[in-house]
Amino acid sequence: MSDERIGLTVHGMSVSGNCHKVRLLLEQLGTRYRWVEVDSAHGQTHAPEFLALNPNAKVPVVVRDDGRVLPESNAILFWLAEGTPFLSSDGWERAQTLRWMFFEQYSHEPYVAVARFICGWTGADSPRRAELPRLRERSAAALAVMEQHLGHARWFSGAAYGIADIALFAYTDVAGDGGVSLQPYPAVVAWLQRVRSQPGFVAMPEVTAEVRARFDQAS
Amino acid sequence: MSDERIGLTVHGMSVSGNCHKVRLLLEQLGTRYRWVEVDSAHGQTHAPEFLALNPNAKVPVVVRDDGRVLPESNAILFWLAEGTPFLSSDGWERAQTLRWMFFEQYSHEPYVAVARFICGWTGADSPRRAELPRLRERSAAALAVMEQHLGHARWFSGAAYGIADIALFAYTDVAGDGGVSLQPYPAVVAWLQRVRSQPGFVAMPEVTAEVRARFDQAS
Numbered sequence: 347m348s349d350e351r352i353g354l355t356v357h358g359m360s361v362s363g364n365c366h367k368v369r370l371l372l373e374q375l376g377t378r379y380r381w382v383e384v385d386s387a388h389g390q391t392h393a394p395e396f397l398a399l400n401p402n403a404k405v406p407v408v409v410r411d412d413g414r415v416l417p418e419s420n421a422i423l424f425w426l427a428e429g430t431p432f433l434s435s436d437g438w439e440r441a442q443t444l445r446w447m448f449f450e451q452y453s454h455e456p457y458v459a460v461a462r463f464i465c466g467w468t469g470a471d472s473p474r475r476a477e478l479p480r481l482r483e484r485s486a487a488a489l490a491v492m493e494q495h496l497g498h499a500r501w502f503s504g505a506a507y508g509i510a511d512i513a514l515f516a517y518t519d520v521a522g523d524g525g526v527s528l529q530p531y532p533a534v535v536a537w538l539q540r541v542r543s544q545p546g547f548v549a550m551p552e553v554t555a556e557v558r559a560r561f562d563q564a565s
Numbered sequence: 566m567s568d569e570r571i572g573l574t575v576h577g578m579s580v581s582g583n584c585h586k587v588r589l590l591l592e593q594l595g596t597r598y599r600w601v602e603v604d605s606a607h608g609q610t611h612a613p614e615f616l617a618l619n620p621n622a623k624v625p626v627v628v629r630d631d632g633r634v635l636p637e638s639n640a641i642l643f644w645l646a647e648g649t650p651f652l653s654s655d656g657w658e659r660a661q662t663l664r665w666m667f668f669e670q671y672s673h674e675p676y677v678a679v680a681r682f683i684c685g686w687t688g689a690d691s692p693r694r695a696e697l698p699r700l701r702e703r704s705a706a707a708l709a710v711m712e713q714h715l716g717h718a719r720w721f722s723g724a725a726y727g728i729a730d731i732a733l734f735a736y737t738d739v740a741g742d743g744g745v746s747l748q749p750y751p752a753v754v755a756w757l758q759r760v761r762s763q764p765g766f767v768a769m770p771e772v773t774a775e776v777r778a779r780f781d782q783a784s
Contacts, residue, residue, distance in 0.1 A: 402668060419667075441640050442640075448667075449636075
């Protein structure tokens, strides 16, 4: 990060993978931060005071003590990781890191995370449940791409664990919540375990009992 | 770019916004490159020889003469722009550049580009046409976020034209093809014109007469 003396506040929902990415990196960096819980599952990102931070109505958002604001989880990871072991200084490795982070936001999160959201945060009679078969099919396609990469590499961020791993870990680790099985992807399962073994690793907090019961019913 | 002596081949579909981003930056940089046309609208990205380049079956892909491969349009832009006036060297400005590039891939392209694809490359009886109202609604939401930003800024990449502008320009400039009107967004329309006025600007090639006729019918 550019200046470690700058205080940070993260506005996020703790059980959102996009938000947990930021918490995980901050914990592993040992950076102090404040966390403001935002219930994005129940519309809090559409409140006027939140829209003033991010007109795109999404968490996470980082607010610096000097008032400057940064949304988008993977942009936040890249900014925080600059100059640390979590982001290579080599131009080609950085490009590959970004390649996997854009893959995550375009080809992975819109399926794996959205299947989980529908299972946990909509009712059993929601019309959105009709989206689940397609979302699970596209989730499987993304996991197959990851499995192929991990057949010849330990990490997504080049030679070492880093922010592309953090970005992809967040929702892959909870894919089962949305009824997406990891059983066909042994290299992905082994990589998840390697991520969990990293110094300073923190798991995503557990969801409420109500949400957990919905996950269990849906899968 | 790390090494200007390295030859580049772009595998892309010329009338795809994601691919045109790469061409536009390469032209503005004055970098020599080869272009291999891939008809992604008709399945060529699923051919075995293409999947060997990008298992995620998407264009564009850049292949260096030393054999190394980089997919994901915005990762390619970031890599090509490093050390040039199209990407700031300031950490915070780079973070804002990435913020808009992730916004583009998550909150803009999946609506603006997909509406255009459905209008131009599927038949009038395609069941996918049922997606258009929702895609146009989400496109309008993305354009409203851009309009708000451009109310107090000339560019998305900080103080100067750069790769976030290129990323957002590509599909915004052809939003009308998908029946997405830019009329409510005068700041976006003025910004598009500023982009078109940049040195070295090249427009996306015209689609075939068949695709153009479908666009005209759909809008």
